[in-house]
Amino acid sequence: MTEIDLEAENKAIAQEYKELLRISYQTLTDDDKKIIRKAFDVAVDAHKEQRRKSGEAYIFHPIAVAKIVARDIGLGSTAIAAALMHDVVEDTEITVQDIEKMFNPKIAQIVEGLTKIPKVKQDQEISLQAENFRKMLLTLHDDVRVILIKIADRLHNMQTMDGMADYKQAKIASETLYIYAPLAHRLGLYNIKTKLEDLGLKYTEPEVYNDIVSKIKETKEEQDAYIKSISDILSNSLKEEGIDFIIKGRPKSIYSIRRKMKAQGVTFDEVYDKFALRIIYKSNEHDEKFLAWKIYSVITDHYRPSPSRLRDWISSPKSSGYEALHVTVMGPLGRWVEIQVRSERMDEIAEKGYAAHYKYKNNADAEEHGLEIWLNQLKEALENANTNAVDFVEDFKLNLYAKEIYVFTPKGEIKSLPKGATTLDFAFSIHSEIGVKTRGTRVNGKLVPLNHVLNSGDQVEIITSANQKPNAQWLDYVTTSRAKNKIKNVLNENIKKIAEDGKEVLIRKLRHLKINFNENTLNELVNFFKLQTSLDLFYRVGVGAIENQQLKDFAAQKSNTLVNFFKKTITRKQNLDEEKIQKHEISKKYDLLVFGVEQNKLDYKLSPCCNPIPGDHVFGFVTINEGIKVHRTDCPNAISMQSNFAYRIIPAKWIDSSQEEFKATLKITGMDILGLTNELTKVISNIMHVNIQSISLSSEAGIFYGQVTVVVQNNNILKKLIESIKKVDGVDKVTRVYNA
Secondary structure (H helix, E strand, O other), X not given: OOHHHHHHHHHHHHHHHHHXXXXXXXXXXXXXXXXXXXXXXXXXXXOOOOEOOOOOEOOXXXXXXXXXXXXXXXXXXXXXXXXXXXXXXXXXXXXXXXXXXXXXXXXXXXXXXXXXXXXXXXXXXXXXXXXXXXXXXXXXXXXXXXXXXXXXXXXXXXXXXXXXXXXXXXXXXXXXXXXXXHHXXXXXXXXXXXXXXXXXXXXXXXXXXXXXXXXXXXXXXXXXXHHHHHHHHHHHHHHHOOOOEEEEEEEOOHHHHHHHXXXXXXXXXXXXXXXXXXXXXXXXXXXXXXXXXXHHHHHHHHOEEOHHHOXXXXXXOOOOOOOOEEEXXXXXXXXXXXXXXXXXXXXXXXXXOHHHHHHHOOOOOOOOOHHHHHHHHHHHHHOOOOOOHHHHHHHHHHXXXXXXXXEEOOOOOEEEEEOOOEHHHHHHHHOXXXXXXXXXXXXXXXXXXXXXXXXXXXXXXXXXXXXXXOOOOHHHHOOOHHHHHHHHHHHHHHHHHHHHHHHHHHHHHHHHOOOOOOHHHHHHHHHHOOOOOHHHHHHHHHOOOOOHHHHHHHHHHHHOHHHHHHHHHXXXXXXXXXXXXXXXXXXXXXXXXXXXXXXXXOOOEXXXXXXXXXXXXXXXXXXXXXXXXXXXXXXXXXXXXXXXXXXXXXXXXXXXXXXXXXXXXXXXXXXXXXXXXXXXXXXXXXXXXXXXXXXXXEEEOOEEEEEEEEEEOOHHHHHHHHHHHHOOOOEEEEEEEOOO
């Protein structure tokens, strides 16, 4: 690099630093600026020899993370300084102790928390990945700012992934959609959540992402004009009422458009609420609620609202602290439009989440904030060292995106719970000791089962008994991770006692079969009985679920291992010889899909959860017992598999489909017009290389329903068929059913 380049780079670094101070959400004192400057100097010096894969100086990354922390999350000088130094301990000679001496224990503690979060590797096993996620969440014990800075770090990494290999992009993006975006959502960082989701889609489904982006651009001018027409009408009326406000129009995020298209089986054009209006008004805290409903009244004077889509998060804020009034109205041209009503204070909390809430929480007697309650519950769950890491992450994730309901205690206090929560969940949400002693529950004065699903507005009473104990069935009665973890704890205490006895019994029985009890034998037994852990094995022996004959079968299989090894070696050689013979031939078994960078030809099965056919974008997933399963890249399970089991994912590519035919099921709806059935069968029959395997047609009150299973050679033929069916007079919608 030339001297001129270095000089230009140094100027750019200095400019970024000035920008960091300028955009800070908090008011920075002179002392704050000194701390930030010192952290900046330490980071610049520590990273001076490092460069990112793009070639730019590494220091641009920590500065970018600090800018997100300052502007988008709204944290102060302590977090900004920690963000600037978040990679210093891991990548350089500087230690946490050095940072504590140079700054203060709090900054050192946050940097240490960030350093403790392990980087997830591409080939890491699911249990290790889950454990890493748990370690990251454990930093909430020390300071929630660790997680907030980690989210900022992930956002900047997602924004700068273009130069990476495809498989790495898909891995990081899947992990982001699986844990980081829901976490940002739960901490009230809605802007960051949206960016993470959109970027996640960009790298997991690039074609879908680019298609939606191009369509948004195509319709932008028309949508801007539409939003302006509504804004102008509402602005005039609001001004007449003397309300001080601004109106913003915003498009729906790319990810949420995609989610709606998948959930409802509609095309981009059929997603009507692709944008929303936001009315932000000035108010003191006393008049906020009154003005929100006044604005609602003005809106509904002009546009008819949908009663089922009114959301009042002013009377009952979300547990993340979010407050707003959402009303969906029928706008011009018969289109639904969502209008969000927020005060400036509410808007700031919605934009900055956790940090903004504390800016406004001045009164000491304020009720405990919902987010604090959630964080405390999370800490309690994390303290449970016995929880399996994979189960913990799965349960935890369920509670991140969960919609909320609001229920009342017998004394009239309001409690928020995830949608789908039961009366037993409610008992555990009050206190874990009440939960474990729950004997019965009443909802609105009526006795109901423990698994009764609650609705907003229910009043719930818990009946307890000192003699009551949880049983395994209770795990099916609850949905929240807090309740599940507590029930598992109580059950595990009993399991451990039985397992200890079971271990002694197993050692004695193995000695009788002349098998040494050691770690290898233990692993072989766990695999033989298809269990997860040695504890499962000992427990089953303890309760008598594993009998003597099964252990004898294991012993027999163990003695045959050597023979099986030679058999497999011979079979593998035969397969290789067979492959050489068929190298230049088209074969059903080997020439449809190739796997990995080397384009190896391997045996596989097509996964029934998404029914891939040639031409679909797919990947291979190595299962434990069923070999390679092939999934579509937009399979409902793809994100979870790519995030949790990245080491089992292998790239897959179709190379020939001339010898094979595949089954696909289409769902058809429309108007029941005379001759429609005849026309449909004629259209399907006329398409080359399509055979009808089954057809089911029915009608009800003028609506036509059809389900057709066809056999096709590839995706192009299927697309042609779908387009032809759509042209039939009376047909409204044709969708492919993936789990038929």
